[in-house]
Amino acid sequence: MKIDKALEEEIQAIGDDHIMTSYDTPLRKDAFDLSDEEKIASIKKDVAHIMETLVLI
């Protein structure tokens, strides 16, 4: 649990301090298995979920 907290703090610090971790954009090997349209359909649901969580209707 203590390690998790330390790791979380490190992740936040990297983001807050804008540290770069690699020259190449970090991409998964299956980055292009989904089509653009399939990605849009999936992200659309996630954005709606964010907006609903923020209590928008």
Added chain:
Amino acid sequence: MTDDSLRGTPNRVAKMFVKEIFGGLHPDRKPKASTFDNKYKYNEMLVEKNITVYSTCEHHLLPIVGRAHIAYISNGTVVGLSKMNRIVDYYAKRPQVQERLTIQIVKELQKVLGTDDVACVIDAKHLCVNSRGIRDIESSTVTAEFGGKFKNEKTRLEFLDYIKLDTKF
């Protein structure tokens, strides 16, 4: 989403992510690397300055807005001027950190031109600094990558002098 103003937002944002602001993640959208022989034997430095940069900070997903300045010295191959703008735009359309964007632009042009003699300076405002957190609207971030002959101080200073030119039309 049921409110008329909000109901289209999820689709609009998803489309914007995939096709626009993160469109440069897909290698199919990489600009074609058409090059030409340097027939007119222009062997001096070529500088393309004030290239508009619209990117997105990968830590907060907020905009990075600024200017890129690129230079190269041909070793026999040249690229069209707008090619440099297109390369900047392609790599900018990713979740980015400014240092990586600068390096990716230089590496791509080195590959296209077949020379190490490429340099890039980017001066940009990060809305994650300007609009949230420390909320400093005046500060901007400058990054630079100097390859080949640009590691030489005289060549580097020549490039930096050119980008100070205040072009007005």
